[in-house]
Amino acid sequence: MKIQNYTLLLLLFLFSCKKDSPVVPTPEVIPGKSSEKKITAFKFSTITPEAIGIIDETAKKIAINVPYGTTITAMKPVISVSDKATVNNAEAADFSKIVVYKVTAEDGTTQEYEVTTTSSNPKFSIETYTGPVELEAGNGYFLLKGKGFGTDASKIEVILTNRTTLVKTTMPSLLLLNDTSIGLTIPETLAFGTYSVQLVINGEAVPVPVTLTIVQAAPILESLSSASLAQSETLTINGRFFATGNTLSIIFKSKTTGTIYTINNPGTDIVATSTKLAVKLTNIPGGTYTVQVKSNEKVSATKDVEVIAPVASTLKILRIRQSTHTNGYGFYPGEGMRIIANFIFYTEKPSIIFSPLTGITQYLIKGSISSGSMDETTIDLEIRASIPKGKYKIYIESNGRTSDLYDQIIEIL
Numbered sequence: 118m119k120i121q122n123y124t125l126l127l128l129l130f131l132f133s134c135k136k137d138s139p140v141v142p143t144p145e146v147i148p149g150k151s152s153e154k155k156i157t158a159f160k161f162s163t164i165t166p167e168a169i170g171i172i173d174e175t176a177k178k179i180a181i182n183v184p185y186g187t188t189i190t191a192m193k194p195v196i197s198v199s200d201k202a203t204v205n206n207a208e209a210a211d212f213s214k215i216v217v218y219k220v221t222a223e224d225g226t227t228q229e230y231e232v233t234t235t236s237s238n239p240k241f242s243i244e245t246y247t248g249p250v251e252l253e254a255g256n257g258y259f260l261l262k263g264k265g266f267g268t269d270a271s272k273i274e275v276i277l278t279n280r281t282t283l284v285k286t287t288m289p290s291l292l293l294l295n296d297t298s299i300g301l302t303i304p305e306t307l308a309f310g311t312y313s314v315q316l317v318i319n320g321e322a323v324p325v326p327v328t329l330t331i332v333q334a335a336p337i338l339e340s341l342s343s344a345s346l347a348q349s350e351t352l353t354i355n356g357r358f359f360a361t362g363n364t365l366s367i368i369f370k371s372k373t374t375g376t377i378y379t380i381n382n383p384g385t386d387i388v389a390t391s392t393k394l395a396v397k398l399t400n401i402p403g404g405t406y407t408v409q410v411k412s413n414e415k416v417s418a419t420k421d422v423e424v425i426a427p428v429a430s431t432l433k434i435l436r437i438r439q440s441t442h443t444n445g446y447g448f449y450p451g452e453g454m455r456i457i458a459n460f461i462f463y464t465e466k467p468s469i470i471f472s473p474l475t476g477i478t479q480y481l482i483k484g485s486i487s488s489g490s491m492d493e494t495t496i497d498l499e500i501r502a503s504i505p506k507g508k509y510k511i512y513i514e515s516n517g518r519t520s521d522l523y524d525q526i527i528e529i530l
Contacts, residue, residue, distance in 0.1 A: 124483070149303035151200065151201045152222045153202055153222055156179065159339055161183060164312055165184075166184045166322065172230075177229065177230050180235070183233075186262050189211075192209055192212050194206065194210075199362055206218065215231050216231075217232070242323070243261055243263040244262050244264065253331075253332055253334035254332070256305075257303035257334075258287075258300065261275075265296070265318075266293065266296050268293075275314065280310070281512040288301050308331070310331060334358040335358065335523065336416070336417040338420055343422075347424075348424055351396060352396045352422065353395050353396075356392060357391070359389060363381070365381050366382060368409050368416075369422075371406055373487060402487075405424075413456060432520040434458050434513060437458060438454075438457070442530070448500045451500065453498070456484065456495075457496075466483050466484070471509040472522070482498045482499070482501060484496040504529050507528050507529055508530065509528070
């Protein structure tokens, strides 16, 4: 009897010490609500071309293949689910490993899907990028060399993605040179900024190992409306890449003196478009110049132009720069003389005539024009040893016109 009592007590002790098994909570099912909880579509839309997932509904698995070289460690897919269902897709995920998504039906029940991402090796390869990493919009060019590009340019795309805005641009000017070379010109309309590059052939994409910076092109001066104009006329400059803001200017540099005259935009003397500049020459002295366009701190090549100053109807010597001698109007042979006269054509070689106070033989020296302005022209000459000592009156002959005798007496010492 005692043995039976002990056995009963032992059984009671064992049952009282047994722990309860953990209870797995089940989602609360809401009667009358939809229980549909399927993933109906899965894709990566931020890559080119889009990667579309293949859904195995029976196994609740999704397989998706992305282009070779795609960075998949932080991607956010586009997921479509059953009507009234939701999915936990708030943040980017690391798809270098299996990612699990949970779909919750309207009635609270759930279903998980496993996503496996793979990347296939491409049928073509890129070996080298040839070209600068800073390219001018409308004027930049680069070359891709590799293998397996094929011969059908219609199946090839080069896509530039702005690294700031993520805007993708398919390059319109692609030149398939052969199976191993693709050339590309940057379009003028491409926004300035930094870009990543992808080569896509038959829908298969491979990243190009380069980051490009697209910048404003240097201005290109193509032609002038005329190589010789009067100061009263307007010079038209034709070209490309003229930035029409306040960074634009036109530079005239005298080929004789090196003096620089700059006309800035905006201003009363200039009308600017991206391909044409109309410039008034009113404030440019007569002379021959090189002209170039400066835009965004970049300058074009130069072209030559002659600005013709108006010629006074009566030629006149205004003054003579005196020498350093006691007699300010005395000059030795070999010494330079500078005469200031009213306007003479820059292209002329005015003649300075020395007429003796006694005697009839006159002496001629050809002068050269060193500078000109709206009011006067500077003529330089050298006193020749062939002119005898004595006192002279001088005058100028130029372009069929003759000045009066200068009122000061010039002495050759």
